[in-house]
Amino acid sequence: MKQDLNTKYQIPNTPPLVVIVGETASGKTKAGIEVAQRINGEIICADSRTVYKYMNVGTAKPTDSEQKLIQHHLIDVVEPNQKFSAAKFKSLAEKCIQDIQKRGKIPIVVGGTGLYVDALLYNFQFNTRPDEAYRAQLLQMNDAELTTLLHTKNIDITHLNTKNRRHVIRAIEREGEVPQDMILRENTIILGLRLERNVLKSRIRKRVEQMFVDGFVDEVAQLVKMYGWENESMSGIGYRVVRGYLEGSATPEEAKEAFIRRDISLAKRQRTWFKRNPNIKWFDDAGLLIDKAVEFADGFNYNN
Numbered sequence: 001m002k003q004d005l006n007t008k009y010q011i012p013n014t015p016p017l018v019v020i021v022g023e024t025a026s027g028k029t030k031a032g033i034e035v036a037q038r039i040n041g042e043i044i045c046a047d048s049r050t051v052y053k054y055m056n057v058g059t060a061k062p063t064d065s066e067q068k069l070i071q072h073h074l075i076d077v078v079e080p081n082q083k084f085s086a087a088k089f090k091s092l093a094e095k096c097i098q099d100i101q102k103r104g105k106i107p108i109v110v111g112g113t114g115l116y117v118d119a120l121l122y123n124f125q126f127n128t129r130p131d132e133a134y135r136a137q138l139l140q141m142n143d144a145e146l147t148t149l150l151h152t153k154n155i156d157i158t159h160l161n162t163k164n165r166r167h168v169i170r171a172i173e174r175e176g177e178v179p180q181d182m183i184l185r186e187n188t189i190i191l192g193l194r195l196e197r198n199v200l201k202s203r204i205r206k207r208v209e210q211m212f213v214d215g216f217v218d219e220v221a222q223l224v225k226m227y228g229w230e231n232e233s234m235s236g237i238g239y240r241v242v243r244g245y246l247e248g249s250a251t252p253e254e255a256k257e258a259f260i261r262r263d264i265s266l267a268k269r270q271r272t273w274f275k276r277n278p279n280i281k282w283f284d285d286a287g288l289l290i291d292k293a294v295e296f297a298d299g300f301n302y303n304n
């Protein structure tokens with residue numbers, strides 16, 4: 001039997017939770033803001049890049065005006081040279097949900113980082129004490145050796161970003177293990193916004209072009225001056241592709257096109273990740289998604 005949207009694991013006094021997911025540039029931010037306005041909600045951003053301070057243009061962070069319109073949480077949480085994890089996100093997001101509930105509002109999770117979303121909604125438990133000796137051994141391996149180890153251990157790489165060494169190493173440490181009985185958080189609805197591929201590609205191109213107009217290159221240059229290139233945050237979509245331009249080995253147009261290609265690749269990985277989740281109700285129309293979110297929230301007559 002297909003799992004119902006409100007299947008629960010035991011959390012006392014669980015408030016209703018609206019979750020909006022989808023690929024980059026799909027319109028999640030705008031939809032989340034409208035939902036928040038209509039149901040008296042606040043937004044928790046589930047994004048592995050917008051958690052970093054000063055990385056505003058290149059991460060498509062909600063604008064100052066959007067953040068003034070609706071309270072956003074888990075934006076600008078850490079410095080670009082600090083580490084952040086899904087476990088940390090889960091811990092902070094759970095606190096945000098409690099805080100939002102206490103103030104009589106409805107929490108709305110919006111984002112495209114699938115591991116962050118799943119960690120929160122399916123109560124992932126993280127190993128906080130890795131084998132340091134084994135990790136040191138993995139860190140000494142080159143990319144080809146890590147890839148070989150993935151195959152040797154028969155680790156499923158379908159949802160793994162194999163270009164991210166950190167993700168690959170963690171997958172090897174976990175022996176590829178993923179939660180089998182994923183039971184959705186009580187009183188939760190997950191709504192997905194999914195555009196036709198050509199439409200999405202067009203939106204990605206327009207957004208990246210606007211980023212360059214809005215000063216993305218200057219943002220990268222300032223970040224490099226402050227923190228250097230060798231930080232996890234700088235491995236994100238777009239930031240490293242500007243390095244060639246700043247160092248004189250690429251034109252602005254070449255950097256822009258590389259950014260667009262990487263964003264399209266990111267969207268593909270996000271779609272693949274979310275596609276496996278049977279609890280997501282998909283929409284190709286933001287208006288219908290918003291109406292469904294409002295209907296869900298109204299069904300709880302949520303008042304504190």
